Amino acid sequence: MNAGQWEPFVDAEPVREHLRQVNAAGMSYRAICERLGFAQDSSLQHLMWxxxxxxxxxxxxxxxxxxxxxxxxxLGDFPDGARIDATGTRRRIEALAVRGWPRHLMAKQVGMTETHFRKASGRERVTARLARGVTALYDAWWDQDPLEHGxxxxxxxRVRADAARSGFRSALAWDDDTIDDPSAVPQTDAAPAGYTEGxxxxxxxxxxESVIIDNAGRREVIAHLMEWTQDTPAEIGARLDMTGDTVSRAWERIKRKARDEGRxxxxxxVYVPLRDTDLTRDDMRSAA
Known part of the structure:
Protein backbone atom coordinates (compact mmCIF):
# COMPACT_ATOMS: atom_id res chain seq x y z
CA MET A 1 0.00 0.00 0.00
CA ASN A 2 1.45 3.36 -1.05
CA ALA A 3 1.56 6.13 1.53
CA GLY A 4 -1.65 8.12 1.49
CA GLN A 5 -3.30 5.77 -1.02
CA TRP A 6 -6.43 3.82 -0.06
CA GLU A 7 -6.28 0.09 -0.76
CA PRO A 8 -9.78 -1.42 -0.97
CA PHE A 9 -8.48 -5.03 -0.81
CA VAL A 10 -6.25 -6.84 1.72
CA ASP A 11 -4.65 -10.27 2.03
CA ALA A 12 -7.35 -12.91 2.48
CA GLU A 13 -5.32 -15.57 4.31
CA PRO A 14 -5.50 -14.02 7.83
CA VAL A 15 -9.24 -13.65 7.38
CA ARG A 16 -9.56 -17.28 6.26
CA GLU A 17 -7.53 -18.50 9.24
CA HIS A 18 -9.67 -16.52 11.66
CA LEU A 19 -12.84 -18.00 10.17
CA ARG A 20 -11.38 -21.50 10.53
CA GLN A 21 -10.73 -20.81 14.22
CA VAL A 22 -14.27 -19.53 14.77
CA ASN A 23 -15.62 -22.61 13.02
CA ALA A 24 -13.41 -24.88 15.14
CA ALA A 25 -14.83 -23.20 18.24
CA GLY A 26 -18.25 -24.59 17.31
CA MET A 27 -19.81 -22.04 14.94
CA SER A 28 -20.94 -23.37 11.57
CA TYR A 29 -20.16 -21.18 8.56
CA ARG A 30 -23.89 -20.67 8.07
CA ALA A 31 -24.18 -19.41 11.66
CA ILE A 32 -21.16 -17.15 11.15
CA CYS A 33 -22.85 -15.59 8.13
CA GLU A 34 -26.02 -15.01 10.12
CA ARG A 35 -24.15 -13.39 13.01
CA LEU A 36 -22.10 -11.16 10.72
CA GLY A 37 -25.10 -10.15 8.65
CA PHE A 38 -23.92 -11.60 5.37
CA ALA A 39 -26.67 -11.90 2.78
CA GLN A 40 -26.51 -15.69 2.48
CA ASP A 41 -24.58 -18.61 3.86
CA SER A 42 -22.66 -18.94 0.59
CA SER A 43 -21.13 -15.49 1.00
CA LEU A 44 -17.91 -17.06 2.23
CA GLN A 45 -17.70 -19.53 -0.65
CA HIS A 46 -15.21 -17.51 -2.70
CA LEU A 47 -13.12 -16.57 0.33
CA MET A 48 -12.90 -20.03 1.89
CA TRP A 49 -13.03 -22.52 -0.96
CA LEU A 75 -21.77 -17.97 24.36
CA GLY A 76 -25.08 -16.46 23.29
CA ASP A 77 -24.08 -16.55 19.62
CA PHE A 78 -23.85 -20.32 19.34
CA PRO A 79 -26.91 -22.28 18.15
CA ASP A 80 -28.31 -24.57 20.85
CA GLY A 81 -26.91 -27.70 19.25
CA ALA A 82 -23.42 -26.32 18.58
CA ARG A 83 -20.64 -28.31 20.22
CA ILE A 84 -18.26 -26.03 22.08
CA ASP A 85 -15.29 -26.46 24.39
CA ALA A 86 -16.39 -27.84 27.76
CA THR A 87 -13.70 -26.15 29.88
CA GLY A 88 -15.90 -23.36 31.24
CA THR A 89 -18.83 -25.69 31.87
CA ARG A 90 -16.64 -28.16 33.75
CA ARG A 91 -15.02 -25.45 35.87
CA ARG A 92 -18.40 -24.01 36.83
CA ILE A 93 -19.73 -27.42 37.85
CA GLU A 94 -16.61 -28.10 39.91
CA ALA A 95 -16.81 -24.70 41.61
CA LEU A 96 -20.43 -25.37 42.57
CA ALA A 97 -19.36 -28.76 43.96
CA VAL A 98 -16.72 -27.03 46.09
CA ARG A 99 -19.55 -24.94 47.48
CA GLY A 100 -21.47 -28.14 48.26
CA TRP A 101 -24.11 -28.22 45.52
CA PRO A 102 -24.96 -31.84 44.52
CA ARG A 103 -24.93 -32.70 40.84
CA HIS A 104 -28.42 -34.13 40.90
CA LEU A 105 -29.70 -30.66 41.79
CA MET A 106 -27.61 -29.07 39.03
CA ALA A 107 -29.00 -31.61 36.57
CA LYS A 108 -32.56 -30.90 37.65
CA GLN A 109 -32.09 -27.17 37.19
CA VAL A 110 -30.86 -27.56 33.60
CA GLY A 111 -33.61 -30.06 32.77
CA MET A 112 -31.55 -33.26 32.58
CA THR A 113 -31.28 -36.52 34.45
CA GLU A 114 -28.23 -36.82 36.68
CA THR A 115 -26.81 -39.65 34.56
CA HIS A 116 -27.19 -37.72 31.31
CA PHE A 117 -25.82 -34.57 32.95
CA ARG A 118 -22.70 -36.35 34.20
CA LYS A 119 -22.03 -37.95 30.83
CA ALA A 120 -22.67 -34.78 28.84
CA SER A 121 -20.59 -32.52 31.08
CA GLY A 122 -17.73 -35.04 31.21
CA ARG A 123 -17.01 -34.81 27.48
CA GLU A 124 -14.46 -32.53 25.83
CA ARG A 125 -17.29 -30.64 24.10
CA VAL A 126 -20.78 -29.80 25.29
CA THR A 127 -23.78 -28.32 23.57
CA ALA A 128 -24.18 -24.57 23.74
CA ARG A 129 -27.58 -25.19 25.34
CA LEU A 130 -25.97 -27.08 28.24
CA ALA A 131 -23.17 -24.51 28.57
CA ARG A 132 -25.72 -21.71 28.80
CA GLY A 133 -27.77 -23.63 31.36
CA VAL A 134 -24.75 -24.29 33.57
CA THR A 135 -23.59 -20.68 33.23
CA ALA A 136 -26.98 -19.38 34.39
CA LEU A 137 -26.95 -21.86 37.28
CA TYR A 138 -23.42 -20.86 38.26
CA ASP A 139 -24.30 -17.17 38.20
CA ALA A 140 -27.21 -17.85 40.55
CA TRP A 141 -25.53 -20.32 42.95
CA TRP A 142 -21.78 -19.65 43.09
CA ASP A 143 -22.06 -17.55 46.26
CA GLN A 144 -25.10 -19.27 47.79
CA ASP A 145 -25.02 -21.60 50.80
CA PRO A 146 -26.76 -24.88 49.87
CA LEU A 147 -27.82 -25.33 53.49
CA GLU A 148 -29.92 -22.19 53.27
CA HIS A 149 -31.73 -23.69 50.28
CA GLY A 150 -32.74 -26.89 52.04
CA ARG A 158 -20.17 -35.48 50.98
CA VAL A 159 -20.10 -33.25 47.89
CA ARG A 160 -17.52 -30.96 49.46
CA ALA A 161 -15.33 -33.87 50.53
CA ASP A 162 -15.43 -35.39 47.04
CA ALA A 163 -14.59 -31.99 45.53
CA ALA A 164 -11.61 -31.58 47.87
CA ARG A 165 -10.28 -35.04 47.03
CA SER A 166 -10.66 -34.29 43.32
CA GLY A 167 -8.75 -31.02 43.58
CA PHE A 168 -11.64 -28.88 42.31
CA ARG A 169 -11.23 -25.10 42.39
CA SER A 170 -13.70 -22.70 43.93
CA ALA A 171 -15.31 -19.75 42.17
CA LEU A 172 -12.67 -17.50 43.75
CA ALA A 173 -10.04 -19.08 41.47
CA TRP A 174 -11.70 -17.74 38.31
CA ASP A 175 -13.22 -14.58 36.94
CA ASP A 176 -15.39 -14.00 33.89
CA ASP A 177 -12.33 -13.43 31.70
CA THR A 178 -10.59 -16.70 32.57
CA ILE A 179 -13.13 -19.36 33.45
CA ASP A 180 -13.81 -20.29 29.81
CA ASP A 181 -10.20 -20.04 28.65
CA PRO A 182 -8.57 -23.50 28.43
CA SER A 183 -5.11 -21.93 28.72
CA ALA A 184 -5.93 -20.00 31.91
CA VAL A 185 -4.66 -21.24 35.26
CA PRO A 186 -6.55 -20.84 38.55
CA GLN A 187 -5.71 -18.01 40.89
CA THR A 188 -4.40 -19.88 43.90
CA ASP A 189 -3.17 -16.83 45.75
CA ALA A 190 -6.62 -15.47 46.58
CA ALA A 191 -6.80 -14.22 50.15
CA PRO A 192 -8.48 -16.75 52.47
CA ALA A 193 -11.65 -15.83 54.28
CA GLY A 194 -11.10 -14.18 57.63
CA TYR A 195 -11.90 -15.91 60.89
CA THR A 196 -15.46 -15.32 62.02
CA GLU A 197 -17.70 -16.01 64.97
CA GLY A 198 -21.41 -16.51 65.45
CA GLU A 209 -15.52 -21.27 56.03
CA SER A 210 -12.50 -20.28 58.13
CA VAL A 211 -14.05 -20.41 61.57
CA ILE A 212 -12.64 -21.29 64.97
CA ILE A 213 -14.14 -24.40 66.56
CA ASP A 214 -13.59 -25.57 70.12
CA ASN A 215 -13.06 -29.14 71.32
CA ALA A 216 -16.79 -29.80 71.42
CA GLY A 217 -17.05 -28.54 67.86
CA ARG A 218 -14.20 -30.80 66.77
CA ARG A 219 -15.99 -33.81 68.24
CA GLU A 220 -19.15 -32.79 66.38
CA VAL A 221 -17.21 -32.50 63.11
CA ILE A 222 -15.59 -35.90 63.64
CA ALA A 223 -18.94 -37.50 64.45
CA HIS A 224 -20.55 -36.03 61.35
CA LEU A 225 -17.78 -36.85 58.89
CA MET A 226 -17.22 -40.37 60.24
CA GLU A 227 -20.93 -41.15 60.11
CA TRP A 228 -21.94 -39.50 56.83
CA THR A 229 -18.89 -39.41 54.53
CA GLN A 230 -16.32 -41.78 53.07
CA ASP A 231 -13.45 -39.73 54.50
CA THR A 232 -10.81 -41.77 56.30
CA PRO A 233 -9.67 -40.76 59.80
CA ALA A 234 -6.46 -39.45 58.21
CA GLU A 235 -8.41 -37.25 55.79
CA ILE A 236 -10.62 -35.93 58.57
CA GLY A 237 -7.57 -35.31 60.71
CA ALA A 238 -5.98 -33.27 57.94
CA ARG A 239 -8.95 -30.91 58.05
CA LEU A 240 -8.69 -30.56 61.83
CA ASP A 241 -4.88 -30.52 62.20
CA MET A 242 -5.07 -33.86 63.98
CA THR A 243 -3.61 -37.31 63.30
CA GLY A 244 -5.74 -40.11 61.92
CA ASP A 245 -5.19 -42.12 65.12
CA THR A 246 -6.52 -39.24 67.21
CA VAL A 247 -9.63 -39.06 65.06
CA SER A 248 -10.14 -42.83 65.38
CA ARG A 249 -9.87 -42.67 69.16
CA ALA A 250 -12.29 -39.74 69.30
CA TRP A 251 -14.75 -41.71 67.13
CA GLU A 252 -14.59 -44.67 69.52
CA ARG A 253 -15.19 -42.37 72.50
CA ILE A 254 -18.20 -40.79 70.74
CA LYS A 255 -19.76 -44.22 70.15
CA ARG A 256 -18.99 -45.39 73.68
CA LYS A 257 -20.52 -42.25 75.18
CA ALA A 258 -23.71 -42.78 73.16
CA ARG A 259 -24.01 -46.38 74.40
CA ASP A 260 -23.32 -45.33 78.00
CA GLU A 261 -26.15 -42.80 77.74
CA GLY A 262 -28.54 -45.42 76.40
CA ARG A 263 -28.55 -44.01 72.87
CA VAL A 270 -22.13 -44.79 53.57
CA TYR A 271 -20.06 -47.29 51.65
CA VAL A 272 -16.48 -47.06 52.88
CA PRO A 273 -13.75 -48.31 50.49
CA LEU A 274 -11.23 -50.86 51.70
CA ARG A 275 -8.62 -48.10 51.88
CA ASP A 276 -10.20 -47.10 55.19
CA THR A 277 -8.37 -49.64 57.32
CA ASP A 278 -9.53 -48.02 60.56
CA LEU A 279 -13.03 -49.49 60.32
CA THR A 280 -13.90 -51.54 63.39
CA ARG A 281 -15.95 -54.73 63.55
CA ASP A 282 -18.58 -52.65 65.37
CA ASP A 283 -18.89 -50.38 62.32
CA MET A 284 -19.15 -53.28 59.91
CA ARG A 285 -21.82 -55.05 61.96
CA SER A 286 -23.84 -51.84 62.20
CA ALA A 287 -23.55 -51.20 58.47
CA ALA A 288 -24.72 -54.73 57.73
Missing part, protein backbone atom coordinates in the same frame (compact mmCIF):
# COMPACT_ATOMS: atom_id res chain seq x y z
CA UNK A 50 -13.32 -20.71 -4.28
CA UNK A 51 -15.75 -21.52 -7.04
CA UNK A 52 -15.47 -23.94 -9.93
CA UNK A 53 -11.94 -24.09 -11.26
CA UNK A 54 -10.90 -21.07 -9.25
CA UNK A 55 -9.36 -21.56 -5.84
CA UNK A 56 -9.91 -19.44 -2.74
CA UNK A 57 -9.58 -15.73 -3.30
CA UNK A 58 -6.25 -14.15 -2.57
CA UNK A 59 -7.73 -10.84 -1.50
CA UNK A 60 -10.82 -9.68 0.32
CA UNK A 61 -12.45 -6.30 0.72
CA UNK A 62 -11.02 -4.35 3.62
CA UNK A 63 -14.47 -3.81 5.17
CA UNK A 64 -15.14 -7.54 5.13
CA UNK A 65 -11.73 -8.31 6.62
CA UNK A 66 -12.22 -5.83 9.45
CA UNK A 67 -15.70 -7.18 10.20
CA UNK A 68 -14.54 -10.81 10.31
CA UNK A 69 -11.31 -10.21 12.23
CA UNK A 70 -13.10 -8.21 14.92
CA UNK A 71 -15.61 -11.00 15.57
CA UNK A 72 -15.38 -13.78 18.11
CA UNK A 73 -18.56 -15.56 19.20
CA UNK A 74 -19.94 -15.10 22.68
CA UNK A 151 -29.88 -29.16 50.95
CA UNK A 152 -29.15 -31.61 53.83
CA UNK A 153 -25.89 -31.14 55.69
CA UNK A 154 -24.89 -34.75 55.04
CA UNK A 155 -25.26 -34.30 51.29
CA UNK A 156 -23.38 -31.00 51.31
CA UNK A 157 -20.51 -32.50 53.30
CA UNK A 199 -24.01 -19.24 65.14
CA UNK A 200 -23.79 -22.58 63.29
CA UNK A 201 -19.99 -22.57 63.58
CA UNK A 202 -19.66 -26.31 62.98
CA UNK A 203 -21.90 -26.20 59.90
CA UNK A 204 -19.91 -23.26 58.57
CA UNK A 205 -16.64 -25.13 59.19
CA UNK A 206 -17.97 -28.11 57.24
CA UNK A 207 -18.88 -25.72 54.42
CA UNK A 208 -15.26 -24.60 54.25
CA UNK A 264 -27.90 -45.92 69.69
CA UNK A 265 -24.24 -45.59 68.80
CA UNK A 266 -23.53 -43.82 65.50
CA UNK A 267 -22.11 -45.84 62.63
CA UNK A 268 -20.73 -45.26 59.15
CA UNK A 269 -23.82 -44.97 56.96
Missing amino acids: GRGEYGPGQQVRRETAELVLSYWPS VPLGSVS ENVVARFLMG KAPWRR
Whole structure:
Protein backbone atom coordinates (compact mmCIF):
# COMPACT_ATOMS: atom_id res chain seq x y z
CA MET A 1 0.00 0.00 0.00
CA ASN A 2 1.45 3.36 -1.05
CA ALA A 3 1.56 6.13 1.53
CA GLY A 4 -1.65 8.12 1.49
CA GLN A 5 -3.30 5.77 -1.02
CA TRP A 6 -6.43 3.82 -0.06
CA GLU A 7 -6.28 0.09 -0.76
CA PRO A 8 -9.78 -1.42 -0.97
CA PHE A 9 -8.48 -5.03 -0.81
CA VAL A 10 -6.25 -6.84 1.72
CA ASP A 11 -4.65 -10.27 2.03
CA ALA A 12 -7.35 -12.91 2.48
CA GLU A 13 -5.32 -15.57 4.31
CA PRO A 14 -5.50 -14.02 7.83
CA VAL A 15 -9.24 -13.65 7.38
CA ARG A 16 -9.56 -17.28 6.26
CA GLU A 17 -7.53 -18.50 9.24
CA HIS A 18 -9.67 -16.52 11.66
CA LEU A 19 -12.84 -18.00 10.17
CA ARG A 20 -11.38 -21.50 10.53
CA GLN A 21 -10.73 -20.81 14.22
CA VAL A 22 -14.27 -19.53 14.77
CA ASN A 23 -15.62 -22.61 13.02
CA ALA A 24 -13.41 -24.88 15.14
CA ALA A 25 -14.83 -23.20 18.24
CA GLY A 26 -18.25 -24.59 17.31
CA MET A 27 -19.81 -22.04 14.94
CA SER A 28 -20.94 -23.37 11.57
CA TYR A 29 -20.16 -21.18 8.56
CA ARG A 30 -23.89 -20.67 8.07
CA ALA A 31 -24.18 -19.41 11.66
CA ILE A 32 -21.16 -17.15 11.15
CA CYS A 33 -22.85 -15.59 8.13
CA GLU A 34 -26.02 -15.01 10.12
CA ARG A 35 -24.15 -13.39 13.01
CA LEU A 36 -22.10 -11.16 10.72
CA GLY A 37 -25.10 -10.15 8.65
CA PHE A 38 -23.92 -11.60 5.37
CA ALA A 39 -26.67 -11.90 2.78
CA GLN A 40 -26.51 -15.69 2.48
CA ASP A 41 -24.58 -18.61 3.86
CA SER A 42 -22.66 -18.94 0.59
CA SER A 43 -21.13 -15.49 1.00
CA LEU A 44 -17.91 -17.06 2.23
CA GLN A 45 -17.70 -19.53 -0.65
CA HIS A 46 -15.21 -17.51 -2.70
CA LEU A 47 -13.12 -16.57 0.33
CA MET A 48 -12.90 -20.03 1.89
CA TRP A 49 -13.03 -22.52 -0.96
CA GLY A 50 -13.32 -20.71 -4.28
CA ARG A 51 -15.75 -21.52 -7.04
CA GLY A 52 -15.47 -23.94 -9.93
CA GLU A 53 -11.94 -24.09 -11.26
CA TYR A 54 -10.90 -21.07 -9.25
CA GLY A 55 -9.36 -21.56 -5.84
CA PRO A 56 -9.91 -19.44 -2.74
CA GLY A 57 -9.58 -15.73 -3.30
CA GLN A 58 -6.25 -14.15 -2.57
CA GLN A 59 -7.73 -10.84 -1.50
CA VAL A 60 -10.82 -9.68 0.32
CA ARG A 61 -12.45 -6.30 0.72
CA ARG A 62 -11.02 -4.35 3.62
CA GLU A 63 -14.47 -3.81 5.17
CA THR A 64 -15.14 -7.54 5.13
CA ALA A 65 -11.73 -8.31 6.62
CA GLU A 66 -12.22 -5.83 9.45
CA LEU A 67 -15.70 -7.18 10.20
CA VAL A 68 -14.54 -10.81 10.31
CA LEU A 69 -11.31 -10.21 12.23
CA SER A 70 -13.10 -8.21 14.92
CA TYR A 71 -15.61 -11.00 15.57
CA TRP A 72 -15.38 -13.78 18.11
CA PRO A 73 -18.56 -15.56 19.20
CA SER A 74 -19.94 -15.10 22.68
CA LEU A 75 -21.77 -17.97 24.36
CA GLY A 76 -25.08 -16.46 23.29
CA ASP A 77 -24.08 -16.55 19.62
CA PHE A 78 -23.85 -20.32 19.34
CA PRO A 79 -26.91 -22.28 18.15
CA ASP A 80 -28.31 -24.57 20.85
CA GLY A 81 -26.91 -27.70 19.25
CA ALA A 82 -23.42 -26.32 18.58
CA ARG A 83 -20.64 -28.31 20.22
CA ILE A 84 -18.26 -26.03 22.08
CA ASP A 85 -15.29 -26.46 24.39
CA ALA A 86 -16.39 -27.84 27.76
CA THR A 87 -13.70 -26.15 29.88
CA GLY A 88 -15.90 -23.36 31.24
CA THR A 89 -18.83 -25.69 31.87
CA ARG A 90 -16.64 -28.16 33.75
CA ARG A 91 -15.02 -25.45 35.87
CA ARG A 92 -18.40 -24.01 36.83
CA ILE A 93 -19.73 -27.42 37.85
CA GLU A 94 -16.61 -28.10 39.91
CA ALA A 95 -16.81 -24.70 41.61
CA LEU A 96 -20.43 -25.37 42.57
CA ALA A 97 -19.36 -28.76 43.96
CA VAL A 98 -16.72 -27.03 46.09
CA ARG A 99 -19.55 -24.94 47.48
CA GLY A 100 -21.47 -28.14 48.26
CA TRP A 101 -24.11 -28.22 45.52
CA PRO A 102 -24.96 -31.84 44.52
CA ARG A 103 -24.93 -32.70 40.84
CA HIS A 104 -28.42 -34.13 40.90
CA LEU A 105 -29.70 -30.66 41.79
CA MET A 106 -27.61 -29.07 39.03
CA ALA A 107 -29.00 -31.61 36.57
CA LYS A 108 -32.56 -30.90 37.65
CA GLN A 109 -32.09 -27.17 37.19
CA VAL A 110 -30.86 -27.56 33.60
CA GLY A 111 -33.61 -30.06 32.77
CA MET A 112 -31.55 -33.26 32.58
CA THR A 113 -31.28 -36.52 34.45
CA GLU A 114 -28.23 -36.82 36.68
CA THR A 115 -26.81 -39.65 34.56
CA HIS A 116 -27.19 -37.72 31.31
CA PHE A 117 -25.82 -34.57 32.95
CA ARG A 118 -22.70 -36.35 34.20
CA LYS A 119 -22.03 -37.95 30.83
CA ALA A 120 -22.67 -34.78 28.84
CA SER A 121 -20.59 -32.52 31.08
CA GLY A 122 -17.73 -35.04 31.21
CA ARG A 123 -17.01 -34.81 27.48
CA GLU A 124 -14.46 -32.53 25.83
CA ARG A 125 -17.29 -30.64 24.10
CA VAL A 126 -20.78 -29.80 25.29
CA THR A 127 -23.78 -28.32 23.57
CA ALA A 128 -24.18 -24.57 23.74
CA ARG A 129 -27.58 -25.19 25.34
CA LEU A 130 -25.97 -27.08 28.24
CA ALA A 131 -23.17 -24.51 28.57
CA ARG A 132 -25.72 -21.71 28.80
CA GLY A 133 -27.77 -23.63 31.36
CA VAL A 134 -24.75 -24.29 33.57
CA THR A 135 -23.59 -20.68 33.23
CA ALA A 136 -26.98 -19.38 34.39
CA LEU A 137 -26.95 -21.86 37.28
CA TYR A 138 -23.42 -20.86 38.26
CA ASP A 139 -24.30 -17.17 38.20
CA ALA A 140 -27.21 -17.85 40.55
CA TRP A 141 -25.53 -20.32 42.95
CA TRP A 142 -21.78 -19.65 43.09
CA ASP A 143 -22.06 -17.55 46.26
CA GLN A 144 -25.10 -19.27 47.79
CA ASP A 145 -25.02 -21.60 50.80
CA PRO A 146 -26.76 -24.88 49.87
CA LEU A 147 -27.82 -25.33 53.49
CA GLU A 148 -29.92 -22.19 53.27
CA HIS A 149 -31.73 -23.69 50.28
CA GLY A 150 -32.74 -26.89 52.04
CA VAL A 151 -29.88 -29.16 50.95
CA PRO A 152 -29.15 -31.61 53.83
CA LEU A 153 -25.89 -31.14 55.69
CA GLY A 154 -24.89 -34.75 55.04
CA SER A 155 -25.26 -34.30 51.29
CA VAL A 156 -23.38 -31.00 51.31
CA SER A 157 -20.51 -32.50 53.30
CA ARG A 158 -20.17 -35.48 50.98
CA VAL A 159 -20.10 -33.25 47.89
CA ARG A 160 -17.52 -30.96 49.46
CA ALA A 161 -15.33 -33.87 50.53
CA ASP A 162 -15.43 -35.39 47.04
CA ALA A 163 -14.59 -31.99 45.53
CA ALA A 164 -11.61 -31.58 47.87
CA ARG A 165 -10.28 -35.04 47.03
CA SER A 166 -10.66 -34.29 43.32
CA GLY A 167 -8.75 -31.02 43.58
CA PHE A 168 -11.64 -28.88 42.31
CA ARG A 169 -11.23 -25.10 42.39
CA SER A 170 -13.70 -22.70 43.93
CA ALA A 171 -15.31 -19.75 42.17
CA LEU A 172 -12.67 -17.50 43.75
CA ALA A 173 -10.04 -19.08 41.47
CA TRP A 174 -11.70 -17.74 38.31
CA ASP A 175 -13.22 -14.58 36.94
CA ASP A 176 -15.39 -14.00 33.89
CA ASP A 177 -12.33 -13.43 31.70
CA THR A 178 -10.59 -16.70 32.57
CA ILE A 179 -13.13 -19.36 33.45
CA ASP A 180 -13.81 -20.29 29.81
CA ASP A 181 -10.20 -20.04 28.65
CA PRO A 182 -8.57 -23.50 28.43
CA SER A 183 -5.11 -21.93 28.72
CA ALA A 184 -5.93 -20.00 31.91
CA VAL A 185 -4.66 -21.24 35.26
CA PRO A 186 -6.55 -20.84 38.55
CA GLN A 187 -5.71 -18.01 40.89
CA THR A 188 -4.40 -19.88 43.90
CA ASP A 189 -3.17 -16.83 45.75
CA ALA A 190 -6.62 -15.47 46.58
CA ALA A 191 -6.80 -14.22 50.15
CA PRO A 192 -8.48 -16.75 52.47
CA ALA A 193 -11.65 -15.83 54.28
CA GLY A 194 -11.10 -14.18 57.63
CA TYR A 195 -11.90 -15.91 60.89
CA THR A 196 -15.46 -15.32 62.02
CA GLU A 197 -17.70 -16.01 64.97
CA GLY A 198 -21.41 -16.51 65.45
CA GLU A 199 -24.01 -19.24 65.14
CA ASN A 200 -23.79 -22.58 63.29
CA VAL A 201 -19.99 -22.57 63.58
CA VAL A 202 -19.66 -26.31 62.98
CA ALA A 203 -21.90 -26.20 59.90
CA ARG A 204 -19.91 -23.26 58.57
CA PHE A 205 -16.64 -25.13 59.19
CA LEU A 206 -17.97 -28.11 57.24
CA MET A 207 -18.88 -25.72 54.42
CA GLY A 208 -15.26 -24.60 54.25
CA GLU A 209 -15.52 -21.27 56.03
CA SER A 210 -12.50 -20.28 58.13
CA VAL A 211 -14.05 -20.41 61.57
CA ILE A 212 -12.64 -21.29 64.97
CA ILE A 213 -14.14 -24.40 66.56
CA ASP A 214 -13.59 -25.57 70.12
CA ASN A 215 -13.06 -29.14 71.32
CA ALA A 216 -16.79 -29.80 71.42
CA GLY A 217 -17.05 -28.54 67.86
CA ARG A 218 -14.20 -30.80 66.77
CA ARG A 219 -15.99 -33.81 68.24
CA GLU A 220 -19.15 -32.79 66.38
CA VAL A 221 -17.21 -32.50 63.11
CA ILE A 222 -15.59 -35.90 63.64
CA ALA A 223 -18.94 -37.50 64.45
CA HIS A 224 -20.55 -36.03 61.35
CA LEU A 225 -17.78 -36.85 58.89
CA MET A 226 -17.22 -40.37 60.24
CA GLU A 227 -20.93 -41.15 60.11
CA TRP A 228 -21.94 -39.50 56.83
CA THR A 229 -18.89 -39.41 54.53
CA GLN A 230 -16.32 -41.78 53.07
CA ASP A 231 -13.45 -39.73 54.50
CA THR A 232 -10.81 -41.77 56.30
CA PRO A 233 -9.67 -40.76 59.80
CA ALA A 234 -6.46 -39.45 58.21
CA GLU A 235 -8.41 -37.25 55.79
CA ILE A 236 -10.62 -35.93 58.57
CA GLY A 237 -7.57 -35.31 60.71
CA ALA A 238 -5.98 -33.27 57.94
CA ARG A 239 -8.95 -30.91 58.05
CA LEU A 240 -8.69 -30.56 61.83
CA ASP A 241 -4.88 -30.52 62.20
CA MET A 242 -5.07 -33.86 63.98
CA THR A 243 -3.61 -37.31 63.30
CA GLY A 244 -5.74 -40.11 61.92
CA ASP A 245 -5.19 -42.12 65.12
CA THR A 246 -6.52 -39.24 67.21
CA VAL A 247 -9.63 -39.06 65.06
CA SER A 248 -10.14 -42.83 65.38
CA ARG A 249 -9.87 -42.67 69.16
CA ALA A 250 -12.29 -39.74 69.30
CA TRP A 251 -14.75 -41.71 67.13
CA GLU A 252 -14.59 -44.67 69.52
CA ARG A 253 -15.19 -42.37 72.50
CA ILE A 254 -18.20 -40.79 70.74
CA LYS A 255 -19.76 -44.22 70.15
CA ARG A 256 -18.99 -45.39 73.68
CA LYS A 257 -20.52 -42.25 75.18
CA ALA A 258 -23.71 -42.78 73.16
CA ARG A 259 -24.01 -46.38 74.40
CA ASP A 260 -23.32 -45.33 78.00
CA GLU A 261 -26.15 -42.80 77.74
CA GLY A 262 -28.54 -45.42 76.40
CA ARG A 263 -28.55 -44.01 72.87
CA LYS A 264 -27.90 -45.92 69.69
CA ALA A 265 -24.24 -45.59 68.80
CA PRO A 266 -23.53 -43.82 65.50
CA TRP A 267 -22.11 -45.84 62.63
CA ARG A 268 -20.73 -45.26 59.15
CA ARG A 269 -23.82 -44.97 56.96
CA VAL A 270 -22.13 -44.79 53.57
CA TYR A 271 -20.06 -47.29 51.65
CA VAL A 272 -16.48 -47.06 52.88
CA PRO A 273 -13.75 -48.31 50.49
CA LEU A 274 -11.23 -50.86 51.70
CA ARG A 275 -8.62 -48.10 51.88
CA ASP A 276 -10.20 -47.10 55.19
CA THR A 277 -8.37 -49.64 57.32
CA ASP A 278 -9.53 -48.02 60.56
CA LEU A 279 -13.03 -49.49 60.32
CA THR A 280 -13.90 -51.54 63.39
CA ARG A 281 -15.95 -54.73 63.55
CA ASP A 282 -18.58 -52.65 65.37
CA ASP A 283 -18.89 -50.38 62.32
CA MET A 284 -19.15 -53.28 59.91
CA ARG A 285 -21.82 -55.05 61.96
CA SER A 286 -23.84 -51.84 62.20
CA ALA A 287 -23.55 -51.20 58.47
CA ALA A 288 -24.72 -54.73 57.73
